[in-house]
Amino acid sequence: MGLKIGVLAVQGDFAEHSKALVGVGAEPVEVRTPEQLDGCAGLILPGGESTAMSLLIRSAGLEQPIRELIEAGLPVFGTCAGMILLASRISDGREDQLSLGAIDISVRRNGFGRQIRSFESDLSVRGVDGPAVRAVFIRAPVVEEVFGDAEVLASVEYTFDGKGSLRVPVVCAQGSILVTSFHPELTDDLRIHEMFMVMIERSN
Amino acid sequence: MESQHNEIGTARVKRGLAEMLRGGVIMDVVNADQAKIAEDAGAVAVMALERVPADIRRDGGVARMSDPAMIEEIQAKVTIPVMAKARIGHFAEAQILQALQVDYIDESEVLTPADEAYHIDKWSFEVPFVCGATNLGEALRRISEGAAMIRSKGEAGTGNVVEAVRHLRSIVGDIRKITVSEPEELFGLAKIHQAPYELVAEIKRTGKLPVPLFCAGGLATPADAALAMQLGAEAVFVGSGIFKSADPAKRARAIVEATTHFRDPSILLKVSRNIGEPMVGIEMDGLETKMAERGW
Numbered sequence: 330m331g332l333k334i335g336v337l338a339v340q341g342d343f344a345e346h347s348k349a350l351v352g353v354g355a356e357p358v359e360v361r362t363p364e365q366l367d368g369c370a371g372l373i374l375p376g377g378e379s380t381a382m383s384l385l386i387r388s389a390g391l392e393q394p395i396r397e398l399i400e401a402g403l404p405v406f407g408t409c410a411g412m413i414l415l416a417s418r419i420s421d422g423r424e425d426q427l428s429l430g431a432i433d434i435s436v437r438r439n440g441f442g443r444q445i446r447s448f449e450s451d452l453s454v455r456g457v458d459g460p461a462v463r464a465v466f467i468r469a470p471v472v473e474e475v476f477g478d479a480e481v482l483a484s485v486e487y488t489f490d491g492k493g494s495l496r497v498p499v500v501c502a503q504g505s506i507l508v509t510s511f512h513p514e515l516t517d518d519l520r521i522h523e524m525f526m527v528m529i530e531r532s533n
Numbered sequence: 534m535e536s537q538h539n540e541i542g543t544a545r546v547k548r549g550l551a552e553m554l555r556g557g558v559i560m561d562v563v564n565a566d567q568a569k570i571a572e573d574a575g576a577v578a579v580m581a582l583e584r585v586p587a588d589i590r591r592d593g594g595v596a597r598m599s600d601p602a603m604i605e606e607i608q609a610k611v612t613i614p615v616m617a618k619a620r621i622g623h624f625a626e627a628q629i630l631q632a633l634q635v636d637y638i639d640e641s642e643v644l645t646p647a648d649e650a651y652h653i654d655k656w657s658f659e660v661p662f663v664c665g666a667t668n669l670g671e672a673l674r675r676i677s678e679g680a681a682m683i684r685s686k687g688e689a690g691t692g693n694v695v696e697a698v699r700h701l702r703s704i705v706g707d708i709r710k711i712t713v714s715e716p717e718e719l720f721g722l723a724k725i726h727q728a729p730y731e732l733v734a735e736i737k738r739t740g741k742l743p744v745p746l747f748c749a750g751g752l753a754t755p756a757d758a759a760l761a762m763q764l765g766a767e768a769v770f771v772g773s774g775i776f777k778s779a780d781p782a783k784r785a786r787a788i789v790e791a792t793t794h795f796r797d798p799s800i801l802l803k804v805s806r807n808i809g810e811p812m813v814g815i816e817m818d819g820l821e822t823k824m825a826e827r828g829w
Binding site: 338339340341342343344345361376377378380381384385388389409410421422423438439442443444445446447448449450451452465466467468485486487512515516 | 536537538539540541542543545546549550552553554555556557572574575576577578612613614631634635636637659660661789790793794797
């Protein structure tokens with residue numbers, strides 16, 4: 330078996346991430362308790378509802394261990410709700426919302442609008458060769474600001490209600506942290522997960 | 534206009550939201566205050582309706598789509614997805630709910646059916662639909678009409694989990710039988726289930742329903758949620774069970790924890806303690822109306 334990669338499994342589409350990890354030759358471990366983080370070479374925070382995930386991370390006693398692992402340089406990949414959890418600033422969130430502060434971006438929850446505005450699009454992502462990446466955005470967060478050491482690897486053009494067409498970042502990275510506003514786990518394209526595996530290899 | 538082509542309302546986008554709700558609890562709420570309690574307790578979505586099923590049973594009469602103003606108040610109060618119900622076959626109610634931008638429409642047997650022959654053509658909408666089912670054939674017929682999520686029906690408003698268990702076992706059991714069938718048997722199975730052959734063949738190939746399978750109807754305790762999850766549900770709807778109980782906030786929180794940790798009896802034990810009186814349940818024999826028999 331390949332490297333053990335934890336997938337936070339308190340709520341959300343963790344099963345799709347596990348499937349993608351198997352596809353890139355890794356061994357997924359569902360994480361619901363702190364002990365399950367032991368021996369993981371990386372961690373994925375999946376899509377889901379970030380408010381519910383915040384509560385469940387805290388009640389499971391996972392907040393502190395995850396913070397410490399990020400501090401120690403553990404590679405972490407967050408999609409959608411996972412991106413919100415990893416961002417250093419959340420606008421429009423709840424006051425008690427968990428913010429791990431792992432990447433220097435500011436995000437707005439549901440920034441693309443309600444479900445009726447959820448969409449798919451073809452993107453080019455820096456570091457991903459070949460055809461465009463089909464990106465599925467579900468009530469996705471919008472990255473409003475990128476600062477510090479965070480870099481933008483992909484962006485999308487989108488017509489926002491009342492603001493017109495804007496280009497906004499949708500894939501960002503900083504050190505060993507990778508975040509996407511969309512859900513690479515919902516398609517069969519494994520290239521973003523492969524990119525995360527390369528980040529893990531480089532961090533060792 | 535965007536330089537690249539952004540596509541809305543695709544099957545993947547519709548089913549995608551259901552995928553995001555997995556492992557979560559969707560709670561029935563009748564006003565903005567209840568919606569806030571639900572969100573604070575960790576609900577992944579709320580179902581906005583004027584009367585919970587227990588009250589619909591008590592009051593009788595025709596149950597219809599809720600007042601849009603009431604749904605709007607809830608949309609303004611919470612950041613999690615807001616769902617709302619339309620009557621079976623009532624596509625005009627669904628059009629209104631889509632214009633309101635609810636996140637999911639439940640074409641629901643809890644409301645009085647509007648059409649005795651046809652369900653809504655759900656493909657013609659951009660907002661996704663969830664539909665109830667008592668067995669696999671019914672689930673596949675709803676999926677072929679465009680449903681992006683299936684919930685086992687159970688018997689809403691009873692606080693009695695027995696029908697939810699029956700429906701879930703029936704759906705999951707029939708999926709399992711398809712996966713071990715020979716290819717030539719699939720045509721006969723499609724006929725038995727009165728379902729499209731392509732969907733039966735897809736189950737054979739993937740081993741699961743083409744859309745997420747959630748459980749609803751009669752769940753009232755953390756143990757009920759854990760039972761549904763262990764039987765194969767991917768998330769749970771709790772209706773009357775929360776706000777008809779003595780301490781809704783505490784019970785809601787306990788059911789959220791139980792749905793995440795459904796295989797961990799030590800956590801189930803912890804969250805089941807001292808959560809106040811549950812709703813009073815009803816035996817199936819005492820029911821005048823079986824809501825699950827609505828739709829086909």
